[in-house]
Amino acid sequence: MKDMKPFIVEIVFGIILIGVSFFVKNDYYSTMVFSMGFGLIAASVAQMIRITYWKNPKRQEAYEAKKQEAHINSVDERKQYLRMKAGHITYQIMTLLLLILSLILALIRVDVWVIAMIFLLFVVQWVIGIIVYRILEKKM
Template sequence: MKKSNKIMLAIYIVIGIALVIIGVTIQVDYYSSMIFAMGFALIFSSILQLVRYYHNTRPENVEAYRKKVRQQEINLKDERKVQLRNRAGYISWAVTMVACFIASFIAALFRAGTLIVCILAGVAVAEYILATIIYRYLCKKM
């Protein structure tokens, strides 16, 4: 792990401690607990990253870690796996877009607020438009 990464993890821990203190000191029901939870999660994830780094740099674990990193690098560049990731991303996007349309229809049937229906429909339309723009950009780039 680079020194800059260690510094960033230390900064995240300090920010997490500050969020925990802010969450404990302010007395707004919903927001104080949310700020406290975000701070605790930031501290916990940063400490886990440091523990993982320590575990992987121990002499008995270095060789296994190098093999794992090498395999990950191969998997990132493998053309078949790249295509599979792209296909999985497309399928998940399509499912999300259809789910937004269905959710807006169901919300309209149950007479949910107009704002909720509009947000759900707007998210689906925005996803479609963004995907089209990105697709056209990538077509021109290649």
């Protein structure tokens, strides 16, 4: 039951969002709030089903093996390196994509605020990358 407590809270919050959606006057926002509530409930129920499935005594051995494998993967140095390398490559790809997207949007004459927002995302990503690098450099 202790594992289920956060999901029960999320279900209650989802029900509250669905209830609030009926009082919102604008259809666009009403639908958005309703969808968020429904999505939160559905995700929480799916996680509760998953927990119940793996807590079944018939699956206890397979569950323990799965947990042991996840623990080994989390402390394995090679896997840690691969995760860091994947994050680095993803960072580089997203930086390049944001720059290319802002250039394409500028060429097709999209509103200036859209181009500025995409370019600011690039700048924020770049700055966060530098900050995280400096923090990790000091820790290691």
